Amino acid sequence: ITSVNNLIDNLPGVSVHEGDAFGFDDWSTAITVRGFQTNLAEQQVGSTIDGLPNGNSNYGGGAKANRYIDTANLETIEVSQGTADISSRSLESLGGTLNYVTSDPTLDQRVRLEYVTGQYDAQRFYARYDSGLIGSSTRFYISASHQEATDWMEGSAQNERDHLAAKLLTGSEDLTFTAYVSYDDIHEDNYQRVYSKADFESYPDWDQLIGDWTNTPYVNQSYRRGWSTLRENLFAYGKLDWAVSDNVNVAASIYYHDNEGRGDWIPPYLVDVVADGAGNPESEFGGTQVLGGPALGRIYFVDGNGVSLAPQDGCVSSITFPYGGAGAAYDPACYAPGAIPVQSYRHSHYAKDRLGFTLDMSWDTSDNNTVRAGVWYEDGTREEYRDWHKLVDARIGIPFENPAYWVQYDREYPQDVLKWYIEDSFTIGNLTINVGANQFLVEVSRNDLFGASQDVTVDSDSDVLPSAGFVLDTGLDGLSVFGGYSENFKSISDNILERESADLGSIEPETSEVMELGLRFAGSRLFATATYFDSQFENRIIFLAPGSAAGNDYLIGTSGTYFNAGGIDSSGFEFAATYNVSDRWSLYGAFTALDAEYKGTGDSAVDSENGIFAGNDVTGIADTMWVLSLDYSADRVDAGISVKSTGDRAVNTANTWYTDDYTLVDAYLSVSGEAISDSLSGFRLHAQIFNLTDEQYEGVVSSNAIWLGAPRTATVGLTFDF
Numbered sequence: 118i119t120s121v122n123n124l125i126d127n128l129p130g131v132s133v134h135e136g137d138a139f140g141f142d143d144w145s146t147a148i149t150v151r152g153f154q155t156n157l158a159e160q161q162v163g164s165t166i167d168g169l170p171n172g173n174s175n176y177g178g179g180a181k182a183n184r185y186i187d188t189a190n191l192e193t194i195e196v197s198q199g200t201a202d203i204s205s206r207s208l209e210s211l212g213g214t215l216n217y218v219t220s221d222p223t224l225d226q227r228v229r230l231e232y233v234t235g236q237y238d239a240q241r242f243y244a245r246y247d248s249g250l251i252g253s254s255t256r257f258y259i260s261a262s263h264q265e266a267t268d269w270m271e272g273s274a275q276n277e278r279d280h281l282a283a284k285l286l287t288g289s290e291d292l293t294f295t296a297y298v299s300y301d302d303i304h305e306d307n308y309q310r311v312y313s314k315a316d317f318e319s320y321p322d323w324d325q326l327i328g329d330w331t332n333t334p335y336v337n338q339s340y341r342r343g344w345s346t347l348r349e350n351l352f353a354y355g356k357l358d359w360a361v362s363d364n365v366n367v368a369a370s371i372y373y374h375d376n377e378g379r380g381d382w383i384p385p386y387l388v389d390v391v392a393d394g395a396g397n398p399e400s401e402f403g404g405t406q407v408l409g410g411p412a413l414g415r416i417y418f419v420d421g422n423g424v425s426l427a428p429q430d431g432c433v434s435s436i437t438f439p440y441g442g443a444g445a446a447y448d449p450a451c452y453a454p455g456a457i458p459v460q461s462y463r464h465s466h467y468a469k470d471r472l473g474f475t476l477d478m479s480w481d482t483s484d485n486n487t488v489r490a491g492v493w494y495e496d497g498t499r500e501e502y503r504d505w506h507k508l509v510d511a512r513i514g515i516p517f518e519n520p521a522y523w524v525q526y527d528r529e530y531p532q533d534v535l536k537w538y539i540e541d542s543f544t545i546g547n548l549t550i551n552v553g554a555n556q557f558l559v560e561v562s563r564n565d566l567f568g569a570s571q572d573v574t575v576d577s578d579s580d581v582l583p584s585a586g587f588v589l590d591t592g593l594d595g596l597s598v599f600g601g602y603s604e605n606f607k608s609i610s611d612n613i614l615e616r617e618s619a620d621l622g623s624i625e626p627e628t629s630e631v632m633e634l635g636l637r638f639a640g641s642r643l644f645a646t647a648t649y650f651d652s653q654f655e656n657r658i659i660f661l662a663p664g665s666a667a668g669n670d671y672l673i674g675t676s677g678t679y680f681n682a683g684g685i686d687s688s689g690f691e692f693a694a695t696y697n698v699s700d701r702w703s704l705y706g707a708f709t710a711l712d713a714e715y716k717g718t719g720d721s722a723v724d725s726e727n728g729i730f731a732g733n734d735v736t737g738i739a740d741t742m743w744v745l746s747l748d749y750s751a752d753r754v755d756a757g758i759s760v761k762s763t764g765d766r767a768v769n770t771a772n773t774w775y776t777d778d779y780t781l782v783d784a785y786l787s788v789s790g791e792a793i794s795d796s797l798s799g800f801r802l803h804a805q806i807f808n809l810t811d812e813q814y815e816g817v818v819s820s821n822a823i824w825l826g827a828p829r830t831a832t833v834g835l836t837f838d839f
Contacts, residue, residue, distance in 0.1 A: 235833065305347075345380070419459055
């Protein structure tokens with residue numbers, strides 16, 4: 118019932134945090150790989166779906182892998198840590214790539230039905246039909262699922278997800294065709310950040326969002342159902358794989374992605390965008406729509422005629438929540454009887470269309486040499502506009518009026534991407550070496566549909582990026598040495614073009630240089646790897662914006678700026694091993710030690726002014742992590758328990774706040790129907806418990822704040838195959 122993102126959490130060097138055990142909040146999702154992060158503020162780890170690009174993982178217009186794949190349709194996740202796969206189709210692969218691989222249709226005809234229920238009103242319904250072989254080579258499946266749950270705090274969230282998917286395989290021995298399509302529709306009510314260690318210690322199980330509506334707009338800005346993420350994603354591709362000859366293979370694909378969605382907040386005022394004059398009714402209260410233009414002020418209360426009111430002189434507000442309280446302008450007690458509170462429902466609308474193709478070729482020029490080459494092209498456009506709706510009556514709830522009284526901005530961001538790569542892999546005795554190069558050619562633009570800002574176009578091309586690696590068979594049974602080096606790249610994203618004050622002429626794309634060296638052992642029962650890695654992250658782009666523990670700046674539309682600010686040095690050691698104790702018992706362990714520090718700009722005054730602390734620990738990165746898991750697998754029973762410990766992490770760049778280290782214990786049990794009775798063949802009962810010991814901990818770290826870690830969560834389910 119969890120999301121596909123969480124399934125790699127036990128790998129060395131990897132950490133995944135989500136707002137709850139069900140993965141229901143994209144706003145609070147974070148994935149870290151060897152010091153690189155993908156979270157609300159940064160996207161440094163690439164993601165692909167069956168080798169095709171996800172279109173980036175940011176909140177506004179992006180889509181993480183859980184928007185494309187149902188957990189029950191996932192075959193595996195291929196993790197390219199650090200030295201990313203040279204053919205990777207991602208503009209975010211500074212620290213590696215996660216390739217989420219969908220399962221193939223089964224060879225035998227099958228119907229699978231699944232129902233899961235759990236704490237926090239969790240339910241999941243899943244159905245899949247596999248055709249089995251039709252003729253000699255054709256097979257397909259179609260699946261549907263519905264999932265829902267509330268939040269684990271006060272239980273007011275209405276989280277729901279519907280997912281449809283289908284996959285087809287057909288062809289011959291030399292030519293195969295694969296098609297996949299998925300549709301995902303999700304509504305998530307968010308979790309909120311916690312901005313201080315003191316708040317976490319005072320409220321370790323409450324993020325200070327509320328489930329009940331009050332008569333005070335300032336308090337109601339924390340109403341959870343007004344903090345929402347709505348997304349629809351349609352993704353489809355077709356692939357051809359052609360064995361041209363015994364030594365030449367060609368693969369080609371075409372894909373399409375359509376993303377639409379909305380992010381919601383409920384600011385405790387109306388924005389004054391029309392100069393109506395003192396004593397006149399406010400146009401915003403009366404339903405007039407304004408396109409663009411500046412915010413002239415704020416309207417908190419009006420009289421029955423829609424005239425803006427001011428608080429009584431000398432009144433001191435008694436409001437203490439949220440964000441430490443508010444001034445008299447927000448307090449109903451500071452107005453004469455009959456004053457009417459007003460409030461907005463702010464919608465940020467996101468959309469993206471992408472169409473692309475890939476072409477790959479491999480040529481075995483000899484028994485000991487293979488050449489790979491390929492290209493990727495994508496044409497896409499992201500659209501974003503923001504509108505403000507008046508609540509029908511701020512005293513009763515969040516129903517809002519249409520049309521919006523103010524459309525703050527409306528822009529589109531066309532983007533063209535072209536990537537080429539070439540790699541040669543050759544073997545000399547016990548040594549296999551691969552050497553390659555790739556390059557990204559990216560053009561991104563901003564078109565202001567209101568004409569309020571200048572249209573701009575930025576070329577964000579990479580240099581030619583070299584990569585190399587080797588694997589040496591030592592001659593000792595099962596032992597090999599491996600190593601690699603790559604230069605990676607992240608293009609300037611369209612998010613940066615949102616800020617008119619950003620100096621686009623001086624911003625450079627982010628780059629990284631990654632090296633790794635390790636040992637790998639594969640025996641009859643023991644499989645182990647030990648790896649040293651070092652990463653140099655340059656030209657880090659950071660955003661300077663208003664907004665802090667004092668509350669959200671809902672009018673942030675075009676303020677703030679981006680700039681390059683040094684980078685990050687990270688190095689560390691990983692160890693992972695699996696030991697098959699017997700045919701039924703296996704033991705897995707992993708350990709990571711990591712040192713990740715900020716690099717400054719070289720100008721101490723600039724660093725100080727912008728909150729950059731050279732030599733400080735990178736926020737969100739644990740210095741140590743270890744995992745131990747024990748699994749049992751037999752014909753009729755599967756069971757396991759895992760323990761993961763995460764060391765302390767810096768929350769802010771000044772390193773004045775660190776999370777405590779914590780340990781989570783998870784367990785699962787799956788029993789087939791035959792274990793109970795032969796008449797129950799095809800049934801399987803399964804149960805899972807996340808955070809078995811109910812540890813209270815600081816979870817996701819992002820933007821100088823944390824999200825609370827999810828509590829103990831239990832689910833039980835039944836799967837039936839026939």
